[in-house]
Amino acid sequence: xxxxxxxxxxxxxxxxxxxxxxxxxxxxxxxxxxxxxxxxxxxxxxxxxxxxxxxxxxxxxxxxxxxxxxxxxxxxxxxxxxxxxxxxxxxxxxxxxxxxxxxxxxxxxxxxxxxxxxxxxxxxxxxxxxxxxxxxxxxxxxxxxxxxxxxxxxxxxxxxxxxxxxxxxxxxxxxxxxxxxxxxxxxxxxxxxxxxxxxxxxxxxxxxxxxxxxxxxxxxxxxxxxxxxxxxxxxxxxxxxxxxxxxxxxxxxxxxxxxxxxxxxxxxxxxxxxxx
Numbered sequence: 001x002x003x004x005x006x007x008x009x010x011x012x013x014x015x016x017x018x019x020x021x022x023x024x025x026x027x028x029x030x031x032x033x034x035x036x037x038x039x040x041x042x043x044x045x046x047x048x049x050x051x052x053x054x055x056x057x058x059x060x061x062x063x064x065x066x067x068x069x070x071x072x073x074x075x076x077x078x079x080x081x082x083x084x085x086x087x088x089x090x091x092x093x094x095x096x097x098x099x100x101x102x103x104x105x106x107x108x109x110x111x112x113x114x115x116x117x118x119x120x121x122x123x124x125x126x127x128x129x130x131x132x133x134x135x136x137x138x139x140x141x142x143x144x145x146x147x148x149x150x151x152x153x154x155x156x157x158x159x160x161x162x163x164x165x166x167x168x169x170x171x172x173x174x175x176x177x178x179x180x181x182x183x184x185x186x187x188x189x190x191x192x193x194x195x196x197x198x199x200x201x202x203x204x205x206x207x208x209x210x211x212x213x214x215x216x217x218x219x220x221x222x223x224x225x226x227x228x229x230x231x232x233x234x235x236x237x238x239x240x241x242x243x244x245x246x247x248x249x250x251x252x253x254x255x256x257x258x259x260x261x262x263x264x265x266x267x268x269x270x271x272x273x274x275x276x
Contacts (some may be wrong), residue, residue, distance in 0.1 A: 003117050003140030003186050005028035006089045007210060008236060010056040013087060017227070017269040019057040020262060021093070021214070021242030022047065022077070023064045028247050030254040037068035043254075044077050049103065049247060054266045057238050059212075061093040076116050078238050089117040089240070091212065095144065097122030103132040108249040111136045120143060120190060120212070125171060125182050140186040140210070143177055145202060146170040148192025148215040170198070171205055178206035188212055191230070193239070199229035207235050214240040216265065223265070224231035 001009075011017060022044050025038045033039040048058065056250040058081055065074040080091055091112055096106040110133070118140030123130055133141045146156055156170040177187045189206060191199045193215030202211065211230050216223050216239050222240070230237040233242055245265065250255035 002138040003089060004210065004236075006087070006117060007056065007140075007238065010088050010238060014054070014056070014266070015270065016054060016056045016266050017239045017273065018243055018262060018266045019059050019091065019212070019238045019240040020047065020051050020053050020055050022058055022060040022239050023246065024070075024240045025064065025088040025247075026068065029252065030250050034250075036081060037070060040065065040068060041073040041076055042069045042074075045080050046255040047258050048081055049084060050255040051245065052081070054259070054262040055085075056089060057089050057091055058085075059091040059093050059242075061242075065155070075114055082115070089140075090115070091118045091120065091140075091142065091199055092116035093120050095120050095122050096128055099125055099129045103123055103129055104135075105135060107133045111139050118186075118188070119163060120144065123177075127176070128183060130187075131183065131184040134183055134184045135268070136185065137268070138186070140188060142188040142190050142210070142212045143173065145173050145177070145189040146191045146195055146198045152192070171201065174202045174205040182209075188213070188238075192229055193222070193226045196225035196229040200214055201225060203230050203232060203235060207232060211235070211237045212240065213237055214242075216241050216269075223268045224272040224275070227269060228254075231273060239265075239269055 024040045024044055026035050029039055029043055060074060065071055081090055092110045112118045120142045123143045158169050159166045160172055177189055188210035189202060190212045191202050193213050213226055245258050245261045248261040
């Protein structure tokens with residue numbers, strides 16, 4: 001099964017558009033675990049167990065593990081997801097961006113070492129920084145396109161004077177990902193929920209690509225505007241929420257609180273889809 005097929009099947013199962021981002025911060029762990037990086041696996045496993053019935057994907061953020069020397073915990077966590085939610089795809093949030101043998105090794109890290117179904121990439125170095133990931137049959141790659149951070153305007157909103165129509169950089173990237181870069185049909189794009197008008201523009205330019213949309217929840221993205229702008233019957237969206245779910249409570253009930261927050265978000269997205 002390809003990544004796209006796996007994602008669509010997971011979305012239709014509930015249905016759900018929700019992805020839970022797994023960004024462990026030991027300083028925010030509950031109770032006696034607070035500040036203890038050795039509890040990263042315990043914390044994330046509890047979140048997965050509590051929320052796996054609500055999601056279409058999980059997105060572990062690699063830096064939140066690697067910064068604490070917890071790469072083994074990340075491998076064990078993904079294995080745990082496979083055991084308790086085998087139909088739920090795993091998107092490794094790595095934002096890699098290199099070429100040649102280095103890119104090939106990053107792809108091997110994501111897909112062989114960690115066993116992810118998809119990975120996030122920075123496309124700044126061009127097509128040959130993306131192609132090594134597309135050599136892995138059935139695996140997906142989401143390219144950063146229009147991100148939600150304020151500094152995204154520094155490059156993404158600049159016009160390209162030597163490209164026909166003088167598109168903004170993010171518009172040009174959306175076209176490339178939809179067309180000539182999409183060698184294996186498994187490319188997607190990352191677009192921030194805080195820019196619904198630009199989600200709609202990306203969707204216009206890339207009508208069938210999966211869109212990974214962070215920013216609903218703690219970053220203030222609006223679920224209804226996000227779904228209205230991005231969802232199409234043949235163009236899936238994956239709406240990510242991390243902190244609002246992971247840290248819904250700092251007490252012993254943190255996992256139950258995460259489950260409630262995930263359910264509320266999933267239901268909010270479902271209402272938005274029904275009313276779009």
